[in-house]
Amino acid sequence: MSLRSFTLHDLIERNAAQHGARTAFVADGERVSHAEFAARGAQLAAGLATAGVGRGDRVAVLAHNGLAFVDLLAAAARLGAILVPINWRLSAEEVAHVLADTTPRLLVAAPEFHALLAAADLAAVQRMTTAPDATAPWQPLASLYRDEASVPAAPVDDDAGLAIVHTAAVGGRARGALLTHRGLLAAAHKQVHAWGLTADDVQAGVLPLFHLAGIGMTLALLAAGGASLLMARFDAKAVVEASDVHGASIMGSF
Numbered sequence: 001m002s003l004r005s006f007t008l009h010d011l012i013e014r015n016a017a018q019h020g021a022r023t024a025f026v027a028d029g030e031r032v033s034h035a036e037f038a039a040r041g042a043q044l045a046a047g048l049a050t051a052g053v054g055r056g057d058r059v060a061v062l063a064h065n066g067l068a069f070v071d072l073l074a075a076a077a078r079l080g081a082i083l084v085p086i087n088w089r090l091s092a093e094e095v096a097h098v099l100a101d102t103t104p105r106l107l108v109a110a111p112e113f114h115a116l117l118a119a120a121d122l123a124a125v126q127r128m129t130t131a132p133d134a135t136a137p138w139q140p141l142a143s144l145y146r147d148e149a150s151v152p153a154a155p156v157d158d159d160a161g162l163a164i165v166h167t168a169a170v171g172g173r174a175r176g177a178l179l180t181h182r183g184l185l186a187a188a189h190k191q192v193h194a195w196g197l198t199a200d201d202v203q204a205g206v207l208p209l210f211h212l213a214g215i216g217m218t219l220a221l222l223a224a225g226g227a228s229l230l231m232a233r234f235d236a237k238a239v240v241e242a243s244d245v246h247g248a249s250i251m252g253s254f
Helices: 008-018 034-050 066-078 094-101 109-119 181-195 214-224 236-246
Strands: 023-027 030-033 058-061 081-085 106-109 126-129 138-140 161-170 174-182 201-205 227-230
Touching: 008 034, 008 181, 008 214, 023 034, 023 066, 023 109, 023 214, 030 034, 034 066, 058 066, 058 094, 058 161, 066 081, 066 161, 066 227, 094 161, 094 174, 094 236, 106 109, 161 214, 174 181, 181 214, 201 214, 201 236, 214 227, 227 236
Parallel strands: 023 227, 058 081, 058 106, 081 161, 106 126, 126 138, 201 227
Antiparallel strands: 023 030, 161 174
């Protein structure tokens, strides 16, 4: 690992130390501080490691914006794994292609999107759901959080992959772009500088986290030590009301 290496895991740990009591995320009816976010990522990483997820393994997620999404990103960064956010606007055949293209060891899907998996071969994939209860072959993601969080952070260089986002189709098939810690965090810090973001800023996070714009905005707020109000979808009235309650100062758009 380079002495100059700085990964998402390093950023999360820095925020826990410097901005621990400040809010990192508001989502799913909860307010999570930077210190709590670091702990949640470590607890989920311990469960993912027990499930066999390690460095270089892919973890796919098919869900709306929420704590599960960002917890998985933090856990993947801690383990050196790679998150595969799946666009829930795709067809079942397109979702099947993303999964076949990335061969994830584990898939996390919200119950409302299980029908999109009808065309996918999931025989070798461990399946977790964001619902509190589940029936086989699904298991609740909540069961993977480990209180002891005993798995140490993997030695990961910042040029390692952090996420695979499928982009423009070539020959009728979308191609997965491997995005590194270094690339994503460099872009995040440039956005902090360009927008003058500080730890006092709060994002109205309506951009879907399956899209680079949503991931990028959220990482920029983390880089600034600020907060993200994660919303499942855009609704003008809900955004205005939530922004008023939580003091949102910025919002991205396509």
